[in-house]
Amino acid sequence: MSRVPIPRHYGLDWLRVAAFAILIVYHVGMVFVPWGFHAKSPHGADWVVLPMLAVNAWRLSLLFVVSGYASRALLTRAPGVGHFVRQRTLRLLVPLAFGVTVMVPPQSWVELVTQHGYTGGFATFWTRDYFRFGALGGIVLPALNHLWFVLYLWLYTLVLGLAVLAIRWQRAQALFDRTFAGIGLLVLPAAWLVCIHAWWFPMGYETHDPTHDVMAHLSYLPAFLFGFALAGSAPVLAACVRWRWPGAAMGIAGYGFILAVELGLDGNAPRWVYPLYGAAHAIQQWGTIVALVGFAERHWNRDAPVRHILTEAVFPFYLVHQTIIVIVAYRLIPANLAGGAEFAILVTATVAGCWAFYLAGRRIAVLRPLIGLRPLPHSAKAAS
Template structure:
């Protein structure tokens, strides 16, 4: 079984957070951005949604997969009390702090930009997935520690054999297909603070844990078949693209989502499983930057969108402003001030 540091999983968590930032920036240039409380540019760049629609079916599930995998490695060094304490510090504290001190800031910027009433109802906003992850840890830690105590039991042997076969990847998709069809959400790609997001996240979190728990066979499987997985996922995406409005039955979106994720795991394991100083830095910075990014995105939108310049230039400026603001805040405030580190879940 795997116990060594998995740098590819660390990289995928960083990449998943980066994709979420880019996704949120792109929303400001869509005709419906204002309806989900994003500051929206007057001139749209609807072509951006072509690549975003490809990401949209797997960006959030990937994050839950990786979070479940992270818990597997965490319990190798901890008992259940230590795990709950560590996850409370790393997830619950930033979640509560964000609701109190971060989310109200970008809500205020939106209200000010659109001359809305300056009131605020407590909400996790973009940090909703942290609350979900913490709930999954509480829900599954008895199962996880049971599996830890039986590292070579019958279930592990079954899982190892099952996930080492290409058909095992197909079987892994079945709970995701069932969730999509049974919950039947208004939109498959809308995950925040709804039943679909909770159940899909739970399935992905548990599946991520079991994939690592199964051992080397899963990683050999997705690495061997990574190009085929990519080809099928791309074909399903092209089908959505040609159908118009990126529509497809939910069961096909669930399949496509998993195929993209397995593809990412295969290529990640092949090329990213090695240490680097860049990874060490970004792995620590990822969550603090995600927690603060909406404030800088809204600030950038607030200043840049009224300018009489081309929308593509506005997009570039918003990206630069958002990333510089996030990294400067992390480097010179979050990273260096001890009590602030605690609020952002850092040691």
């Protein structure tokens, strides 16, 4: 494939930062909704589901699109595909191993203590029970939890490396440009997602177990590959700009239908509604992604002094944020605060804790690879 460097797309950087900011608030919301989570507030409320569903359909698919775009930029700067895959493996699997070993155990311990009657302290759990490579209280340990995204990103990177070696990429890129530079940008991916959510897996859910998660792979791997091809396609980026308002209308219409079902049927939808609900989910998912990429290309593709530190901080934030949420939620349970106060404390504590984790880790050379940051240059190491 072409080695022409892909210029940095500041608009997609801003999208990535915004998506992870939404992720923090979303995971705080998981403490209050009736869905399963590692720590639950005694002040949960059904209505919290409604704002969660405004972003639930598209937030992760958008991250895979942006990750695919960034992978194309990294590959064009690498000496070869093998070097690219090795570098991505180090940048992803080292933080994944660190996260599973250090970041995730407090989440599993809180879940076992609060929901499954586990009586041991955290030290006992971490040294005796966590690395059992089996189930405890119905929870498989050691656990991936929120770090499934990092594992999937690595697996898709391997698929991408094989695809680049096997496919005549110039022809594939030309086909991509012809297919998605027009109305096909809105119609074809949306139709594929309708098949997934309305036909093959109506009201299905992701398992985040890579060996038993067909629905997620059918959605996220194409999104990742789409982002990779998008990075080399000026015509499709232009189409995203051209179709951004229809995409936004699709996203609003899809969410509007979901909202009507949730409010009108009080969460007890008959089975005949499932395909329609899934189709609305798919339309909301893809329409919103096209709209956001279009707005990022048209209006947000400009740099700012704070962008560099925010884009660097995203991965460390992602590694630690859910652990902070779960621990703080657990500590707040005895306080019996109002739900609004709990939410405010959780958001504030999570953002502050993430910044502390990032700012401390970035200064210590040995910690940087563990939290997903590039190693310091030799001169910077000496200064540190």
